[in-house]
Structures are given as C-alpha cells and as structure tokens.
Amino acid sequence: MKAKYDFRVLPDMQGTNVEKILYPKLVTSGTKTLKDIMHHAARHSGLNEATVIGVVTYLEDVLAEYLAEGYNVKLGEIGTFSASLKSRKIKDKSEIRSQSVHFDNVNFKASKKLRSEINQKMKLERVEPYQAFRTSSEKYTADQRFELLTQYLEQNGYIDCKTYAQLTGLLKGKATSELRKWDEERKIDRKGRVPHIVYVALSEK
Numbered sequence: 092m093k094a095k096y097d098f099r100v101l102p103d104m105q106g107t108n109v110e111k112i113l114y115p116k117l118v119t120s121g122t123k124t125l126k127d128i129m130h131h132a133a134r135h136s137g138l139n140e141a142t143v144i145g146v147v148t149y150l151e152d153v154l155a156e157y158l159a160e161g162y163n164v165k166l167g168e169i170g171t172f173s174a175s176l177k178s179r180k181i182k183d184k185s186e187i188r189s190q191s192v193h194f195d196n197v198n199f200k201a202s203k204k205l206r207s208e209i210n211q212k213m214k215l216e217r218v219e220p221y222q223a224f225r226t227s228s229e230k231y232t233a234d235q236r237f238e239l240l241t242q243y244l245e246q247n248g249y250i251d252c253k254t255y256a257q258l259t260g261l262l263k264g265k266a267t268s269e270l271r272k273w274d275e276e277r278k279i280d281r282k283g284r285v286p287h288i289v290y291v292a293l294s295e296k
Contacts, residue, residue, distance in 0.1 A: 095120065095218040118218050158197065170201040228260025236261075237273065241292070249282070249289040 098113040129143045154172060157164050163173045177195035231239065236259045243250055243258060250258075256266035270290050274281045280291050 092120075093214045093216045096215055097218050159194075168202050168204040170199055170205055173198045173200075230260050233269070236269070237278070240273075240279070240290075244279070244290075244292045249291045251289050255290075 095118040096115050097118055099116050101112040101114050125144065125147055128147070129140045132138045132143045133140050150166075154164055154166075158172060158174045161174070163171055165171045175195045175198055176192055178192045239258055240250065240255065243254075252263060252267045252270060255261070255270055256263045259266065261269065270279070271281075273279050274290065278293060280293055282289050282291055
C-alpha cells in the first residue's frame with residue numbers, strides 16, 4: 092500500500108507576502124491501534140493475542156515509571172523516549188521554586204535504523220484532488236466575517252462553531268479559534284459548556 096501525500100502552503104510567519112512556497116505533507120491513512128498490532132502479530136508470528144496485550148500493557152507501565160524517574164528509555168531499534176518539563180516564565184534563577192516546575196510532555200527520537208527502514212519501504216503517490224487537504228476559504232476578510240456573524244446573531248440569537256464555519260467557509264478549527272478570539276476581546280459572549288458551547292451578541296450593560 093502506498094502512502095498518500097499532498098502539498099500545503101508554507102505559512103508566511105514574518106508577513107512578507109512573498110511568493111507562496113509549497114511543501115509536501117503526508118495525508119494520514121488513519122490510525123493503527125494495539126488491536127491492529129495484536130491481530131498482525133497473531134497472523135505473522137508465534138505470539139498469541141493475549142501475550143501481545145500483556146507485553147504492551149507492561150511496557151506502558153514501565154515506560155511511564157522510568158520516564159517519571161528521569162531516565163531516557165531506548166526501546167530497541169525503535170527509538171528513544173524522554174520527558175520534558177515546563178514552568179512559568181522565570182528571568183532569574185533565584186525565582187525558581189520546585190512547585191513551579193512541572194512535567195510537560197514526552198519526546199520521541201526515532202532511531203537511525205527505523206528511519207532507514209521506513210525510507211526503504213515507503214512508496215509515495217499524490218492523492219486525488221477530492222482527498223487533498225482542505226483549507227479555509229479566503230472569500231471574506233476578518234472584518235467581513237464579523238459583519239456576517241453580527242447579522243446572523245441579530246436574526247437567530249446564537250451560533251455554534253459548525254454553523255459559523257459553514258457561514259464563512261472557514262475550517263472548523265479556525266472558525267472555533269476566531270470565535271474564541273472575539274469572545275476574549277469582548278466582542279461577543281460565550282454560553283454553555285463543552286461540547287454545547289454557543290456564541291451570542293454581547294450583552295449591553
């Protein structure tokens with residue numbers, strides 16, 4: 092099975108408005124789970140499904156234990172796991188308190204052998220147009236979208252993220268971010284709780 096890819100536009104982080112640069116990005120084929128690995132092992136090795144589950148479950152526990160103790164964990168020829176930390180912004184070491192330092196994330200560095208094997212096995216083909224990455228519409232400016240939002244709220248009273256995305260042509264993630272931004276700027280109000288959040292016109296006081 093070939094891996095699919097398409098091209099995306101490199102974000103203009105500095106706002107120079109230079110010619111758009113495209114870069115290739117994999118279009119995911121989905122997510123394989125422990126159940127898939129379990130079935131694969133049962134078909135292609137002498138291991139039964141229960142053994143695979145037991146080994147992976149134990150590996151999850153011991154990996155968390157070692158990382159929590161400050162160790163890096165090299166998992167065969169797969170790669171190395173390590174933990175990272177975070178804290179509030181500190182300008183002077185004298186301000187550091189143990190209570191302000193916390194676990195942040197798990198980093199993974201693939202081994203040279205794993206990268207080499209993937210490179211040898213990967214066969215690529217570009218996706219069909221209907222499978223390509225969707226991008227937010229540029230039909231409206233932010234000001235025009237806010238005007239559309241204002242008109243919609245006047246007529247309907249409230250709006251959710253999905254409806255706002257349909258109204259403006261934005262992808263749902265960007266539509267959600269924009270509504271949150273306007274809520275933080277006190278241009279609109281947010282009501283309800285996840286996953287039932289809606290936005291309404293700002294209340295006059």
